[in-house]
Amino acid sequence: TLKPFPQNFLWGGSTSAYQFEGAWDEDGKSPSIVDMYCHPEDVADFKVASDHYHHYKEDVRLFAELGLKAYRFSIAWTRIIPDGIGDVNQQGLDFYHNLIDELKRYDIEPIVTLYHFDLPYKLDKQGGWSERSTIDAFVRYTEVLFQNFGKKVKYWLTINEQNTMILHPGAIGVPENGKLPDKKTLYQQNHHMFIAQAKAMQLCHTLCPNAKIGPALNITSMYAETCRPEDAIAAHNWETIRCWSFLDTAILGRYNALFLSYLQDRGLCPTILAEDLVVLKNAQPDFIAMNYYSTATIAASKGNASDISARAGDQQIMLGEQGVYRAAENPFVDKTAYGWVIDPIGLRLTLRKVYERYNLPILITENGIGAPDKLNADNTVNDDYRINFISQHITQMQLAITDGVELIGYCPWSVIDVVSTHQGYGKRYGFIYVNRGEFDLKDMKRIKKKSYFWYQKLIKANGQL
Numbered sequence: 125t126l127k128p129f130p131q132n133f134l135w136g137g138s139t140s141a142y143q144f145e146g147a148w149d150e151d152g153k154s155p156s157i158v159d160m161y162c163h164p165e166d167v168a169d170f171k172v173a174s175d176h177y178h179h180y181k182e183d184v185r186l187f188a189e190l191g192l193k194a195y196r197f198s199i200a201w202t203r204i205i206p207d208g209i210g211d212v213n214q215q216g217l218d219f220y221h222n223l224i225d226e227l228k229r230y231d232i233e234p235i236v237t238l239y240h241f242d243l244p245y246k247l248d249k250q251g252g253w254s255e256r257s258t259i260d261a262f263v264r265y266t267e268v269l270f271q272n273f274g275k276k277v278k279y280w281l282t283i284n285e286q287n288t289m290i291l292h293p294g295a296i297g298v299p300e301n302g303k304l305p306d307k308k309t310l311y312q313q314n315h316h317m318f319i320a321q322a323k324a325m326q327l328c329h330t331l332c333p334n335a336k337i338g339p340a341l342n343i344t345s346m347y348a349e350t351c352r353p354e355d356a357i358a359a360h361n362w363e364t365i366r367c368w369s370f371l372d373t374a375i376l377g378r379y380n381a382l383f384l385s386y387l388q389d390r391g392l393c394p395t396i397l398a399e400d401l402v403v404l405k406n407a408q409p410d411f412i413a414m415n416y417y418s419t420a421t422i423a424a425s426k427g428n429a430s431d432i433s434a435r436a437g438d439q440q441i442m443l444g445e446q447g448v449y450r451a452a453e454n455p456f457v458d459k460t461a462y463g464w465v466i467d468p469i470g471l472r473l474t475l476r477k478v479y480e481r482y483n484l485p486i487l488i489t490e491n492g493i494g495a496p497d498k499l500n501a502d503n504t505v506n507d508d509y510r511i512n513f514i515s516q517h518i519t520q521m522q523l524a525i526t527d528g529v530e531l532i533g534y535c536p537w538s539v540i541d542v543v544s545t546h547q548g549y550g551k552r553y554g555f556i557y558v559n560r561g562e563f564d565l566k567d568m569k570r571i572k573k574k575s576y577f578w579y580q581k582l583i584k585a586n587g588q589l
């Protein structure tokens with residue numbers, strides 16, 4: 125028999141600062157790396173985004189009417205400490221105080237991401253995550269957040285999708301000069317982020333003893349293309365390198381053996397100081413936040429350059445690695461309009477694996493379907509595909525709970541339309557439509573989609589429809 129969703133289950137929704145707020149240079153904010161990226165000519169940049177900065181009261185009211193118990197958003201470092209390190213910008217603090225107070229007025233639990241892809245550009249110019257000084261800058265920034273918001277915020281997330289940032293750097297946009305760092309540099313940056321994350325978790329526990337903090341990675345299961353043992357090893361290779369390596373370091377406080385040997389074999393091992401090992405060991409996350417969109421299917425490497433292929437519908441993300449694995453098609457699943465595999469059962473499987481491995485409560489901080497939603501003449505949006513997608517995933521979440529997984533909340537991406545990471549404004553995820561075009565900003569009106577009314581009913585029924 126099915127177990128019900130817990131009474132205090134956090135039915136929520138998700139956004140990130142740079143994709144939602146706009147006001148990219150207002151009230152003391154400085155540019156972040158995402159503001160400086162070269163955007164493809166046919167898609168919107170992040171300067172105005174959904175203009176949440178000037179609509180936050182209206183937006184929170186809509187979230188409240190939707191019935192949200194929780195709202196996951198990120199704070200922009202560049203609003204709080206515009207130079208990355210140094211003076212704190214009171215106007216930046218005020219914006220998030222106002223936002224959080226507004227949420228609390230409606231009993232919506234704020235879930236705050238410390239860092240969602242938006243490194244201050246000034247720090248990037250000084251070497252960014254390649255420099256150990258960025259660790260100190262990050263820790264100082266998080267200290268300001270814990271001191272200012274520690275009494276109001278119970279749930280904190282460290283760094284959003286460190287794994288996609290490092291493994292598919294194209295996933296967060298194209299750097300100014302169009303060139304991505306080499307792998308050795310990326311793994312050094314990755315190491316610095318691990319240390320920054322571990323220090324932030326420790327600091328959170330010291331400064332806010334009642335708060336909870338955890339990593340927020342993009343986690344998914346890998347299927348072997350066939351029952352050929354070589355395919356099984358390749359699927360395990362990639363699942364470990366892409367997912368478990370990041371969670372093991374964040375949660376168990378150490379690089380796992382396969383990850384280390386992978387890095388060593390290729391001359392990619394970062395410089396790890398003795399003190400780093402202690403910092404990693406001492407960090408104790410309280411829960412795991414996980415973003416889940418789709419599964420991947422993996423075949424054995426052919427040992428040549430043909431292992432590397434661009435993912436369908438997304439030319440910027442390369443999949444496959446020579447000698448490690450290659451991407452394969454899964455004939456048993458559907459895909460979204462943007463070529464992302466739709467696999468609700470994969471969510472149940474992934475939740476089981478994460479829970480078995482770490483035994484910590486899990487919060488889903490992203491899951492959703494990007495689609496070119498159309499606004500009808502009568503101001504409606506019929507996004508039945510979104511209702512189907514979310515409802516199938518919720519069914520599998522309940523099965524995972526029945527399996528024994530401790531799932532504490534669900535924050536689909538995104539609660540309202542935001543700018544996609546690199547596919548502009550045509551690709552929408554929200555329950556609320558924002559009336560803007562790619563470049564024509566229109567009136568920015570918020571319009572409830574069909575899925576809004578469906579999700580509202582579902583939350584009222586605590587997931588039972």
Ligand code: BGP
Nearest residue numbers: 140284285494537543544545546
């Ligand atoms: C995740 C990111 C989000 C979000 C989402 C959808 O990887 O954490 O910021 O945008 O993916 O991706 P996209 O906007 O590219 O469709």
